[in-house]
Amino acid sequence: MNKLSFNEGWEFLKLPDGNILNPYKPENFSEKDYCKVILPHTWYTDEDQYRGLAVYWKMLQVSEEWQNVFLEFEGADQHCKVFVNGIQIGEHRGAYSCFRVELPGPFLTEKALRLEVYVSNAENQTISPIFGDFTIFGGLYRNVNLLITEKEHFDYLYYGTNGIIASSSLEGETGLLEIESHVIAPDGAMIHYQVINDDGNVVTQITELANKTVRIQIPHPYLWNGKGESRLYVLRATLFVNGKEVDEVCERIGFRSIKMEADTGFYLNGRKEKIRGVSMHQDFAEVFSAVTKEHQDINFKLIEEIGANSLRLSHYQHPQYHYDRCDEEGYIVWAEIPMLKMTEDRELFENAKYQLTELILQNIHHPSICFWGIQNEIAMFKDAPYMHEMCRELYSYARELDDTRLITGANLYTVKFESELNKITDMVGYNIYFGWYYGEMNDYDHFLDQFHAACPDIPIGVSEYGVDTNTALHSDQPAVRDYSEEYQALYSETVYRIFESKDYLWGSFVWNMFDFSSSRRNEGGKKYINQKGLVTYDRKVRKDAFYYYKAMWSKEPFIHICSKRFIKRAENAVDIKAYTNQKEAALYGNQGNELICSAHNNGNGTVIFKDIELLPGKNSFVVRSLGTDSPEDEVTFEKVDEKESSYQLPDSGAGKAVRNWFLKEDDLIREGYFSLKDSAYDITQNQEAMKIFYEFAPATAETVEKDEGIPLGLSLLSILGRDKDRNPDFKMEDLNHALNQIKKY
Numbered sequence: 001m002n003k004l005s006f007n008e009g010w011e012f013l014k015l016p017d018g019n020i021l022n023p024y025k026p027e028n029f030s031e032k033d034y035c036k037v038i039l040p041h042t043w044y045t046d047e048d049q050y051r052g053l054a055v056y057w058k059m060l061q062v063s064e065e066w067q068n069v070f071l072e073f074e075g076a077d078q079h080c081k082v083f084v085n086g087i088q089i090g091e092h093r094g095a096y097s098c099f100r101v102e103l104p105g106p107f108l109t110e111k112a113l114r115l116e117v118y119v120s121n122a123e124n125q126t127i128s129p130i131f132g133d134f135t136i137f138g139g140l141y142r143n144v145n146l147l148i149t150e151k152e153h154f155d156y157l158y159y160g161t162n163g164i165i166a167s168s169s170l171e172g173e174t175g176l177l178e179i180e181s182h183v184i185a186p187d188g189a190m191i192h193y194q195v196i197n198d199d200g201n202v203v204t205q206i207t208e209l210a211n212k213t214v215r216i217q218i219p220h221p222y223l224w225n226g227k228g229e230s231r232l233y234v235l236r237a238t239l240f241v242n243g244k245e246v247d248e249v250c251e252r253i254g255f256r257s258i259k260m261e262a263d264t265g266f267y268l269n270g271r272k273e274k275i276r277g278v279s280m281h282q283d284f285a286e287v288f289s290a291v292t293k294e295h296q297d298i299n300f301k302l303i304e305e306i307g308a309n310s311l312r313l314s315h316y317q318h319p320q321y322h323y324d325r326c327d328e329e330g331y332i333v334w335a336e337i338p339m340l341k342m343t344e345d346r347e348l349f350e351n352a353k354y355q356l357t358e359l360i361l362q363n364i365h366h367p368s369i370c371f372w373g374i375q376n377e378i379a380m381f382k383d384a385p386y387m388h389e390m391c392r393e394l395y396s397y398a399r400e401l402d403d404t405r406l407i408t409g410a411n412l413y414t415v416k417f418e419s420e421l422n423k424i425t426d427m428v429g430y431n432i433y434f435g436w437y438y439g440e441m442n443d444y445d446h447f448l449d450q451f452h453a454a455c456p457d458i459p460i461g462v463s464e465y466g467v468d469t470n471t472a473l474h475s476d477q478p479a480v481r482d483y484s485e486e487y488q489a490l491y492s493e494t495v496y497r498i499f500e501s502k503d504y505l506w507g508s509f510v511w512n513m514f515d516f517s518s519s520r521r522n523e524g525g526k527k528y529i530n531q532k533g534l535v536t537y538d539r540k541v542r543k544d545a546f547y548y549y550k551a552m553w554s555k556e557p558f559i560h561i562c563s564k565r566f567i568k569r570a571e572n573a574v575d576i577k578a579y580t581n582q583k584e585a586a587l588y589g590n591q592g593n594e595l596i597c598s599a600h601n602n603g604n605g606t607v608i609f610k611d612i613e614l615l616p617g618k619n620s621f622v623v624r625s626l627g628t629d630s631p632e633d634e635v636t637f638e639k640v641d642e643k644e645s646s647y648q649l650p651d652s653g654a655g656k657a658v659r660n661w662f663l664k665e666d667d668l669i670r671e672g673y674f675s676l677k678d679s680a681y682d683i684t685q686n687q688e689a690m691k692i693f694y695e696f697a698p699a700t701a702e703t704v705e706k707d708e709g710i711p712l713g714l715s716l717l718s719i720l721g722r723d724k725d726r727n728p729d730f731k732m733e734d735l736n737h738a739l740n741q742i743k744k745y
Contacts, residue, residue: 001156001247002148006071007039010058010140014043018053020079020120025055040290042077042139046528049135049519053120056140060113068149069103070156074319075142076119077289078127083116093127093351095136096316096338097358098160100147128352131341131380132315133530134281135517137289142319150246152189154239155182159361162249164237166365169404170269175221175255181237183210189241195253196234197222203233210239224254224367226268227309230330232367252327254367260406260427260459262452265506268332268370274500275332275461275507276553277310278303278534281516282318285538288517293321298539300325303513306534306546307553312463312509315340315376317359326368334408334463334509335363336373339394341380342387349390353397360401369405372398376410377431379421380711382681388420395424410463413438413447414679414715417454427506429463434495435480436467438718441494452504462499464511466532467491468524471541474566474647475654476574482654483524483531484647485544489562489577492545496552497604510534510549525649547579551605557629559585559607561621568644569614569637576609578633582625587612592622592634614639668717674739676732680704680719681712688742696735697727 011034018024034057043050062069071082071090078095081088090101107113121138124130147156154163165180181191189210194202195218203221208214222231232252239247259267266273280303284295296319303311310332313322317335326333337359339352356374363369374394378387391409398407410429415421422428430451435441444462451460467480469488478487492510499508515533524531534546547560559580576587586598587609599607607623616639624632648654668675674682674689683689684705693701693716700723704710710719720727720735 001153001162001249003072004146004148006058006144006146010037010039010041010056011035012037012041012043012056013054014050015053015055015118016050018055018118018120020053020081020118020122023053023055023081023118039144040139040141040287040292042137042141042288042290044135044137044139044288044517049528050121050138051136052122052138053118054138056117056119058115060115060146062108062111062113066108066148067151068105068153069108070100070147070149071103071115072098072100072145072147072156073117073140073142074098074144076117076140077121077138078136079120079122079124081118083118084113085110086114086116094355094358095121095127096318097355098320098362099358100156100160102157125343126345126347126351128348128355129315129338129340130343130348132338133518133520134315135283135288135519135528137283137517139290141289152185152239152241153183153247154237154249155184158182159358161361162251164235164249164251165361166235166251166253167402167404168253168255168365168367170221170223170255170257173220175218177216177218177235177253179214179216179235179237181210181212181214183239183247185210185239185241185246189239192238192240194236194238196236198231198233218255221255223269224256224327225330226256226273226332227330230254230328230367232327235365251365252324253365254327256367258370258406260506262457262459263504265459265461265504266332266370273309273332274505275310275509276308277312277332277334277507277509278306278308278513278549279312279314279464279509279511280513281314282316282322283517284514285536296321296325299514300329302535302539302542303331304329305554305556306513306550307555308513308549309553310334310507310509312336312373314373317355317362320362323363323366323368327366331368332370333366333368334371334373335359335369336376336410339375340377342375342378342390344386349393353394356394356398357401360398364402371406371408371427372402373408373410374398374425375421377412377713379415379419379679379713380412382712383415383419383421383679384681385420388424391421391424408463412713414713414718417451422455422458427459427461429461429509431464431511432462433465433467435491438721441491442498444495444498448498448502448505452502459506460504461506462508464509465495466511468531469533469543469545470524470526470531470649471536471543471565472646473525473649474563476566476569476571479654483649485565486563489544489548492548493604493606496549500552514539544579548605551579551581554581557582557625557627557631559623559625559631559633561623561633561635564635566647567636567638568640568647570640570643571614572639573611573613574637576612576621576623576635578607578609578623579605580607580625580631581605582607582627582629582631584626585623586626588622588624589620591620592624592632596621598626668736670740672744674742674744676717676720676736676739677715678739679713680710680716683716683739684712686742686744689739692735692738692742696730696738697723699723699726 434443
């Protein structure tokens with residue numbers, strides 16, 4: 001097989017009146033209406049968030065030597081139909097997986113072919129995701145390639161794979177490799193398999209009939225060992241027909257064992273490995289989803305710097321290059337499908353199931369992938385029995401496709417501990433935002449311990465946590481919802497220490513490594529962006545919290561002074577805080593020549609120099625390690641008469657967490673009775689509870705009962721907190737007291 005890039009020379013046109021079900025160009029269209037583009041390409045901009053149909057076209061010059069030709073699309077967002085000379089030859093429904101279409105043989109007798117690719121990102125309730133806090137960009141946003149093959153070849157149409165499904169595992173000291181092959185060739189075709197180590201030596205080889213499952217044992221293989229040492233092998237499969245070599249494919253594989261225990265967490269090759277991870281979306285400032293290898297390399301350089309050992313590649317299948325890099329660099333990976341809102345629509349479910357098939361079969365050879373995710377926060381709208389059945393079906397199907405990995409899901413914090421959603425998968429993640437959307441930072445401690453006590457046999461971890469941060473905003477008294485850089489730093493210090501203290505916790509994933517696009521957002525002083533990243537959307541600024549995690553994870557000696565962008569200070573004295581992985585550091589003034597004081601690392605990656613006097617004008621300081629490596633950092637603060645107003649947002653609601661104007665949560669719950677802590681969905685299922693709801697908050701109750709876009713999986717407390725302006729004339733404690741009189745069972 002010969003792969004040729006097919007990214008250049010395309011022309012592009014939006015078709016706002018078109019429909020992907022019956023794509024067409026308007027009668028009055030002209031070739032002049034097209035614009036020239038080079039792939040990868042998305043039509044999205046923040047100024048024009050187009051959701052609809054578009055067409056790409058290009059001429060293909062046919063070579064007389066070609067026997068078989070496939071068009072390979074590494075990603076088309078999100079519904080795609082492919083036409084050749086006006087005839088449809090392929091279709092794909094789903095934005096994130098690779099797919100291919102074959103050019104029918106008769107077309108190859110022509111000298112040139114007109115290719116038209118229709119792509120739609122219009123809202124479609126039968127293609128997952130139908131909901132999510134990220135942008136559906138649209139476009140041919142990943143590479144397009146030509147695959148040129150002989151008449152007989154591996155089956156490149158088999159769920160977007162290369163026809164070889166290679167699954168590796170470890171049993172004792174023996175590597176096990178199971179290979180399922182799919183070929184387009186006559187009976188009797190043979191495949192010669194070679195396993196090659198990183199020195200280029202063939203460690204084993206075997207020849208078997210094509211379309212037959214092969215099992216190979218490799219004694220004492222090199223291990224893929226995470227960040228410690230991740231050694232890989234190459235599996236080379238060569239197809240022979242009548243003794244003639246006709247096709248060849250290669251996959252990199254690795255051998256490792258994985259295990260999850262409810263009491264002690266995750267194990268890699270028998271070694272306990274706490275997940276110290278970050279989550280990542282695929283997009284990047286200015287290019288959005290149409291990222292190149294150069295953009296992706298920037299991402300991985302920053303992830304390497306922070307020292308994480310795991311990535312949650314959310315919330316969909318990422319480009320192959322991401323999984324390849326994770327294999328090479330030893331990251332433990334959570335890979336998942338974009339199932340974020342699950343309805344009873346069977347067509348939507350079958351689409352998610354098909355995307356799960358593509359995810360697993362296209363990526364089963366990657367040793368870095370340890371977890372398959374089948375859902376994220378589907379209970380945001382309700383936690384209903386049909387969801388449990390569908391998730392069980394997805395679980396069973398994933399287990400049928402791959403019985404060597406752990407299957408997981410990420411639940412919203414409102415999912416009750418006893419929910420069936422916690423009993424389906426091999427492990428559970430909770431997306432929890434205490435100290436941001438609800439509660440207080442220290443609430444993680446009690447919540448996690450409560451879950452483990454109630455569900456001691458279920459492995460639990462934190463699959464999302466974080467706060468939004470605008471690096472232009474600052475505070476010497478950071479508070480929830482002030483969006484300041486200082487609050488994100490304080491939050492990270494407070495919360496991560498709790499996670500590290502829990503031996504039973506398999507680990508956590510920071511949400512998010514990078515700021516990312518979300519067309520529905522307008523908060524924290526910026527539109528269309530989720531600012532929970534540790535690094536800005538353009539990857540140019542590492543926020544202070546980035547360096548906290550670097551202090552906790554990285555072995556590279558460093559010191560970083562916090563709040564460098566918080567330059568103008570009205571205080572007479574300030575605390576100077578630095579993140580470091582060094583044991584002790586000293587603060588110097590006078591351009592680093594005058595020792596002021598020294599301080600020890602508090603064991604949480606932090607050194608603090610208290611009550612440092614600021615003189616009028618500019619004040620420059622240096623913090624230097626007292627260790628042998630002596631890394632240092634410097635900062636300049638300017639003493640001013642009044643606080644700088646640009647550091648705060650007007651009317652941001654800073655400090656007003658949802659809990660602050662409610663009762664304490666411990667006072668809300670009466671065991672066996674309803675309360676404000678129950679989900680809106682549970683309230684709607686009880687006539688007496690709904691009657692009380694209408695009595696106290698009729699406007700919100702009506703919206704909830706009509707299911708008008710409110711996530712019914714959220715607690716009544718949370719929903720009313722966001723909707724209190726429509727219900728000004730009642731007290732929360734009175735509604736909660738009334739609900740406390742209604743038995744649940």
